[in-house]
Amino acid sequence: MDISFDNTEFAFAYKTDKDLKKASLLFSTMNIGWLVKLGTRLTPWAIKAKLPINGIIKNTIFKQFVGGESLEETKNVVNTLRHYNVQAILDYGVEGKEGEDNFEQATNEFIKVIEYAATQKNIPFISVKLTGFARFGLLEKLDAAANNKDGAEATINTDVLSNEEKAELEKVSVRLIKICDVASKNDIGVLIDAEETWIQDPVDALTMQMMELFNKQKVVVYNTVQLYRADRLQFLKDCFEQAQIKQFILGTKLVRGAYLEKERKRAKEMNYPSPIQPDKPATDNDYNAAIEFCIPRLENIFLIVASHNEFSNLYTTQLLQKQFGSVNHKHIHFSQLYGMSDNITFNLAKAGCSVSKYLPFGPIKDVIPYLMRRAQENSSISGHTGRELSLIKKELKRRAAPQRSP
Numbered sequence: 001m002d003i004s005f006d007n008t009e010f011a012f013a014y015k016t017d018k019d020l021k022k023a024s025l026l027f028s029t030m031n032i033g034w035l036v037k038l039g040t041r042l043t044p045w046a047i048k049a050k051l052p053i054n055g056i057i058k059n060t061i062f063k064q065f066v067g068g069e070s071l072e073e074t075k076n077v078v079n080t081l082r083h084y085n086v087q088a089i090l091d092y093g094v095e096g097k098e099g100e101d102n103f104e105q106a107t108n109e110f111i112k113v114i115e116y117a118a119t120q121k122n123i124p125f126i127s128v129k130l131t132g133f134a135r136f137g138l139l140e141k142l143d144a145a146a147n148n149k150d151g152a153e154a155t156i157n158t159d160v161l162s163n164e165e166k167a168e169l170e171k172v173s174v175r176l177i178k179i180c181d182v183a184s185k186n187d188i189g190v191l192i193d194a195e196e197t198w199i200q201d202p203v204d205a206l207t208m209q210m211m212e213l214f215n216k217q218k219v220v221v222y223n224t225v226q227l228y229r230a231d232r233l234q235f236l237k238d239c240f241e242q243a244q245i246k247q248f249i250l251g252t253k254l255v256r257g258a259y260l261e262k263e264r265k266r267a268k269e270m271n272y273p274s275p276i277q278p279d280k281p282a283t284d285n286d287y288n289a290a291i292e293f294c295i296p297r298l299e300n301i302f303l304i305v306a307s308h309n310e311f312s313n314l315y316t317t318q319l320l321q322k323q324f325g326s327v328n329h330k331h332i333h334f335s336q337l338y339g340m341s342d343n344i345t346f347n348l349a350k351a352g353c354s355v356s357k358y359l360p361f362g363p364i365k366d367v368i369p370y371l372m373r374r375a376q377e378n379s380s381i382s383g384h385t386g387r388e389l390s391l392i393k394k395e396l397k398r399r400a401a402p403q404r405s406p
């Protein structure tokens, strides 16, 4: 079956003309590089200063990329997606909140989300950021002390921790086990996000431990592999080897990576080699090579292709077709962020693929870091806006054209 991502009628069937016009205006605005640069600097400050900008944000960028301010508010979007055979990955998008009370509250919220997902037909996964319930500084300290740097076998070296910090780490582990346990009982997958390289080693190590505990008979836990890192293709292969040795199924979500500028800036400032690939083609090559590695091993890997790259998505369907004679396989899933690349999501769904929208929710002030990353990703600096905008305009034009009589 030939899949094309050019059909805008399927892609935007769930959007009214008014929604599309609003999206067109938003993407046109995000196309202005200097405005995005200024906006991403000023908005977090304006929110902190309690300036009255919530209304503007809620009606524009929030509405485009976020499911609602509460779990309750995501229901409309989830139901709409279901109508088009599109699933949802719920993400309680609170970032940057620290303190034991906040960590406990976030853990409870993750559990609530899992229990809610279990009642819905089209929410197979939830997404979790470890920094939602673990102190960034603690992870940073563990990362610096990791004894098998950047490897799949990374164990957690607690020698560097004070007794208080050891107790803190124990709590993190208990929270993670609790989340995975509830997810396992409810048959919901837990996707652990990849974050900055300087905290990623303990995130990987804890996630591998969870896979060893929960991924024996089925897959509950998935790690995220960022292929914009030059070392991650090998890391993926090492993780697979570890999974084979320890006899668990590897859950892996492949992404290119969202912290490129931050990573490069820190490496420059602190004078160490950037962990990021030298250029975009190198990232693309490793991303596609990672797909090539996983597809023939789908018996022992559960794969999530999380990307807006048309080639990578199409290439995956071609490899599936070649290997299994079908674009659908029980161990593969596609996903795009809510508000982006509807042409990929809805056309994949139409072709019978298992596909979802990654749908964050949370109070406006808490999802600001997520929104600022989306603004940057969709700005002229990244070049993605052009494609998004041209598809929206194409659909608006198609709808405005006089209908031909049969």
Ligand SMILES: Cc1cc2nc3c(=O)[nH]c(=O)nc-3n(C[C@H](O)[C@H](O)[C@H](O)COP(=O)(O)OP(=O)(O)OC[C@H]3O[C@@H](n4cnc5c(N)ncnc54)[C@H](O)[C@@H]3O)c2cc1C
Residues within 6 Å of the ligand: 192, 193, 194, 195, 224, 226, 228, 255, 256, 257, 258, 259, 260, 276, 277, 278, 279, 280, 283, 306, 307, 308, 309, 335, 336, 337, 358, 377, 384
């Ligand atoms: C379901 C889902 C879950 C996600 N989870 C995570 C997560 O856990 N952690 C995370 O970091 N991101 C995550 N992302 C975000 C994701 O990283 C970005 O949306 C993604 O990087 C955009 O790339 P793309 O695959 O859509 O393709 P494209 O738009 O083709 O590629 C853009 C990407 O290429 C890379 N790139 C761009 N320029 C260069 C350059 N000069 N040199 C090297 N590389 C370059 C960057 O990673 C950039 O984001 C997730 C995305 C989805 C859809």
